[in-house]
Amino acid sequence: MDRHRSTLAPASLLAALLLLLAACTSNGADEASTDPGAAPLTIVISDFTFHVPEEVPAGATVTVRNEDNVGHTVTADEAGGFDVAVGPGEEVTFTAPDEPGEYPFHCIPHPQMTATLVVG
Amino acid sequence: MAAPVAGLLRLGVTAGLAVSAVVHWQLAEPIGLAAPGGIGGETLFRLQALAAALVALAVLVTGRWWAHAAALLVAGASLVAVLASTWFEIPAMGPVPSMYDPMWYPAKTASAVAEGLTVLLAAAALVRAGRHQPRPRPYAAGPARTVTK
Numbered sequence: 001m002d003r004h005r006s007t008l009a010p011a012s013l014l015a016a017l018l019l020l021l022a023a024c025t026s027n028g029a030d031e032a033s034t035d036p037g038a039a040p041l042t043i044v045i046s047d048f049t050f051h052v053p054e055e056v057p058a059g060a061t062v063t064v065r066n067e068d069n070v071g072h073t074v075t076a077d078e079a080g081g082f083d084v085a086v087g088p089g090e091e092v093t094f095t096a097p098d099e100p101g102e103y104p105f106h107c108i109p110h111p112q113m114t115a116t117l118v119v120g
Numbered sequence: 121m122a123a124p125v126a127g128l129l130r131l132g133v134t135a136g137l138a139v140s141a142v143v144h145w146q147l148a149e150p151i152g153l154a155a156p157g158g159i160g161g162e163t164l165f166r167l168q169a170l171a172a173a174l175v176a177l178a179v180l181v182t183g184r185w186w187a188h189a190a191a192l193l194v195a196g197a198s199l200v201a202v203l204a205s206t207w208f209e210i211p212a213m214g215p216v217p218s219m220y221d222p223m224w225y226p227a228k229t230a231s232a233v234a235e236g237l238t239v240l241l242a243a244a245a246l247v248r249a250g251r252h253q254p255r256p257r258p259y260a261a262g263p264a265r266t267v268t269k
Contacts, residue, residue: 048222069209069218071154085153088218109147109154112223 041096043117045072045086050107050115058119060096072113077104082117129245130183133191136238137176140198143231144169157217164216168198179242185249188242195238202232 041060044051046067056062064074066086074094075083081103084094097103100119107113144165152162175194178187201219204210209220221228 069211070220071156073153087156109150110221110223111225 043074043115045107045113048110048113050074050105050113052115052117055118055120056096058096058100059098061093062096062117063091063093065091070109072110073108074105075108076117077106081105126183126245126248129188129241129248130179132241133188133238133245134176134180136234136241137172137179137191137195139234140195140231140238141169141172141176143227143234144172144198147227147231151219154221155217155219157212158215159217161217161219164219168194172198185246188245188249192239192242192246195235195242199232199235199239202228202235 041053041056042063042065043053044065044067048068064084064086066072066088069088071085071087073083073085075081081097082094082105084092085108086092096117096119103117103119105115105117148162148165148169151165152160155161155164171194175187175190178184179191205219205221206224207222210218212218
C-alpha cells in the first residue's frame with residue numbers, strides 16, 4: 001500500500017504540471033491573437049502619403065513614422081483635435097481620441113495630404 | 121503713350137512682388153514644419169517675403185531701372201526655387217534644408233504665377249528703359265577741313 005502511494009504521488013504531480021503547462025500555453029495563444037495592443041498602431045508617412053491602420057482603439061497611443069526627407073504633421077481637421085509634427089526620418093506618438101468615430105486629418109505644410117483615422 | 125505703358129509695367133511688377141511677399145509670409149510657418157533643418161524653411165520664406173516687399177516698394181516709389189532689375193532678380197530666384205523644389209528632390213545643402221514638395225496647392229500656384237509674370241514685366245520694363253536711354257549726341261560736324269602740306 002505504501003509502495004502504491006509512493007508511485008501515485010509523483011504521477012499526480014507530473015499530471016498537474018502538464019495541465020498547468022497546457023493551461024499557460026493556451027492562455028498565451030489567446031492573448032496574442034486577441035490583444036488589440038499587439039496590432040501595429042502606426043501611421044507611416046512615405047512619398048507624401050499617409051498609410052493608416054484600419055482602426056485604432058479609443059485612447060490608444062498611436063505612433064507616427066515619417067520616412068520622407070521633409071517634415072510633416074498629423075493634424076485633425078477638427079479644431080482642438082490631435083496635432084503632432086514629425087521631422088524627416090523621425091517618429092512621434094500621440095493619443096487617439098477617447099470617442100469612437102472617424103477623424104479626418106491632414107498635413108499642415110502639404111494640405112493635399114489627407115487621410116482618416118478610424119477609432120473603434 | 122510711353123508713360124502709361126511704363127506705369128502699367130511698374131504697377132504689374134509691384135503687384136506681382138506683393139503677391140509673392142504675402143504668400144511667402146503666410147506659408148513661412150508651415151514650411152518651417154516641413155523644412156526644420158539648417159536655418160529653417162521658415163527663415164528662408166520670411167527673408168524672401170521681406171526682399172519681395174522691399175523691392176516692390178522700390179519699384180513703386182522710384183520706377184528706376186535698378187529697381188526693376190532687383191525685381192527681376194528676386195522674382196526670378198523665387199520662381200527657380202519653387203520649380204526646382206517641386207520637380208527635383210534636392211537634398212539639404214549646408215544651412216539650406218531640403219524643401220522638396222512635389223504638390224501644387226492654390227497659394228503655391230498663385231505665388232509661382234505672380235513671380236513668372238513679375239519676371240516678364242520687369243524684363244519688359246528693362247528693355248524699354250534701355251531703348252529710352254538718352255543717346256550720346258553725334259559729333260558736331262564742322263566745315264570740311266583740308267589737310268595742307
